[in-house]
Amino acid sequence: MSKLGVFDISVRYGKVPAISDLTFHLEEGERVFISGPNGAGKSSFLNAICGKVPTSHGRIEMDGDLLTGRSPEAIARLGLSMVPEGREIFGSLTVEENLRVGTGIRQDAQAIETDIEEIFAAFPILGERRRAAAGALSGGQQQMLAIGRALMTNPKLMMVDEPSLGLAPKIVDQVYDTLAALQEERGLTLLIVEQSSLRAARVGGRMVLMRGGRIVGEGNAADMADRDALAQAYFGNSHPEPEAVA
Amino acid sequence: MTNFAQLFFDAASLGGLYAMAALGIALIFGVMNLVNFAHGEYIAFCVFALIVPSTDAVAVMLLGRAPALILVPLILALGAAIAIASEHAVFRHLRRADPVAMMISSFALGFVIRNALLAAYGGRPKAISLWPDLNTPVRIAGAEVPLLQLIVILTTLLVVAGLAALLKKTRLGLEMRAAAENFTMARLLGVKANVVITGAFALSGALAAAVALIMATQTGVADVRMGGQVMLVAFIATVIGGLGSLPGAVAAGFLIGAASVLLQAFLPLDARPFRDAFLYTLVIVCLLVRPQGLFVAASAKPRV
Numbered sequence: 001m002s003k004l005g006v007f008d009i010s011v012r013y014g015k016v017p018a019i020s021d022l023t024f025h026l027e028e029g030e031r032v033f034i035s036g037p038n039g040a041g042k043s044s045f046l047n048a049i050c051g052k053v054p055t056s057h058g059r060i061e062m063d064g065d066l067l068t069g070r071s072p073e074a075i076a077r078l079g080l081s082m083v084p085e086g087r088e089i090f091g092s093l094t095v096e097e098n099l100r101v102g103t104g105i106r107q108d109a110q111a112i113e114t115d116i117e118e119i120f121a122a123f124p125i126l127g128e129r130r131r132a133a134a135g136a137l138s139g140g141q142q143q144m145l146a147i148g149r150a151l152m153t154n155p156k157l158m159m160v161d162e163p164s165l166g167l168a169p170k171i172v173d174q175v176y177d178t179l180a181a182l183q184e185e186r187g188l189t190l191l192i193v194e195q196s197s198l199r200a201a202r203v204g205g206r207m208v209l210m211r212g213g214r215i216v217g218e219g220n221a222a223d224m225a226d227r228d229a230l231a232q233a234y235f236g237n238s239h240p241e242p243e244a245v246a
Numbered sequence: 247m248t249n250f251a252q253l254f255f256d257a258a259s260l261g262g263l264y265a266m267a268a269l270g271i272a273l274i275f276g277v278m279n280l281v282n283f284a285h286g287e288y289i290a291f292c293v294f295a296l297i298v299p300s301t302d303a304v305a306v307m308l309l310g311r312a313p314a315l316i317l318v319p320l321i322l323a324l325g326a327a328i329a330i331a332s333e334h335a336v337f338r339h340l341r342r343a344d345p346v347a348m349m350i351s352s353f354a355l356g357f358v359i360r361n362a363l364l365a366a367y368g369g370r371p372k373a374i375s376l377w378p379d380l381n382t383p384v385r386i387a388g389a390e391v392p393l394l395q396l397i398v399i400l401t402t403l404l405v406v407a408g409l410a411a412l413l414k415k416t417r418l419g420l421e422m423r424a425a426a427e428n429f430t431m432a433r434l435l436g437v438k439a440n441v442v443i444t445g446a447f448a449l450s451g452a453l454a455a456a457v458a459l460i461m462a463t464q465t466g467v468a469d470v471r472m473g474g475q476v477m478l479v480a481f482i483a484t485v486i487g488g489l490g491s492l493p494g495a496v497a498a499g500f501l502i503g504a505a506s507v508l509l510q511a512f513l514p515l516d517a518r519p520f521r522d523a524f525l526y527t528l529v530i531v532c533l534l535v536r537p538q539g540l541f542v543a544a545s546a547k548p549r550v
Binding site: 050051052071072073076077081082084088090091092093097100101102104105149150153 | 417420421423424427428430431432433434435436437438439
């Protein structure tokens, strides 16, 4: 049984289809990048899994539990955590309070405290500013906080939507180093939306290419990026959309 | 002769009443973007719960006969109960609805409660006597202050401090603040929407009950319309304070109370009947100058 099973789902906003008949599997401990141009349905895909948007068709399972039709909080309680696009940290709450919002689903009070200290050890800047309003953090710090906050729910599967958005390349390196280290340590399963196939290739993992609400390609990230580079070299652009390869 | 101590106590107690009512509205707006216009009817409901249902002109005490130690928690619980019940019956089904649709249904709910009260108690205001001793004046700093005013001021401070502590120190408080800022994100982190919303309604209803007890003692009247006027001022306070901002609602409540008392004291005699016109002119000026609210931090925008 795979960690996450997505069977033939469709998502539509009004009459506009965002995802059509998509099937996808994710194995335990795997790292998968979802790539593709703007409007390909990448975020809609993650939002359908975490219960933020309803599916009009199909079903989604995690560890054999049906996610379809459950509320976002119920899905979070099953062990799925989300780092959304644009971070969406709670700006008026302190850094530490942000980390604690997601701990309501846990029973292990002691472990919560050690986990918080662990996150502050991993991101010292967050520890220094633990009592400061999270809204005053820089973009990169907010991204770290959003990752830390998602980890505090003790997830089995973590989804990260465009972690590189609006960040300097050096900070993006840091973010991915952190994600890779965390995965190693905790045996996390990671599903990451990343527009840049080169970036995905550098981090490594499986890559799924989406376009028009469907999966149009799949393979090892490094191979996919090579093919991208090759296509670009010969044909100028591998995708019809201009922002496909960043 | 104007006594400044007297003015201060008048302003603080009226402001405290408005602040508590405004908090009740801001709490619910914070978590579900609903301006609950039935709030005034919660207040009236709690006042009428004190007396025996009948259409006679003379009120007979029902719950109002209980000693204060029992009565106060009982009425607060009753206020919380009607608020929770209305969430279950009405607003729960409208979570995904447009804010305007929710607001209109809160008007409808208000009419239902009001007309139920009219049917049970009749339309005439009734004289009630709840803790009449509290209206005996005490001398403080050269002012004749009814004991009740002091109690109102003290209660407001306690309520505000208690609410702040609850929001800052408890799990429910943390979840409510997170949900008020970004409900969907809070839910994605496992925060249960129903718990947070029920909590907000319970607190809001209890605040309405506190306002009801104070008004009943102060005015000595039970009137179906009594919640409406307070609700209007409280709503204005939440707008001036910045919708959704709890400290803003409290501050603006006090501000309106103070402005109202000061206008009453210092307007020329001929203009006093039009006090509210002056008051609302000030409100309009406030909104023109700071449409986002007086007490909303300019730095509350997210970074990209």
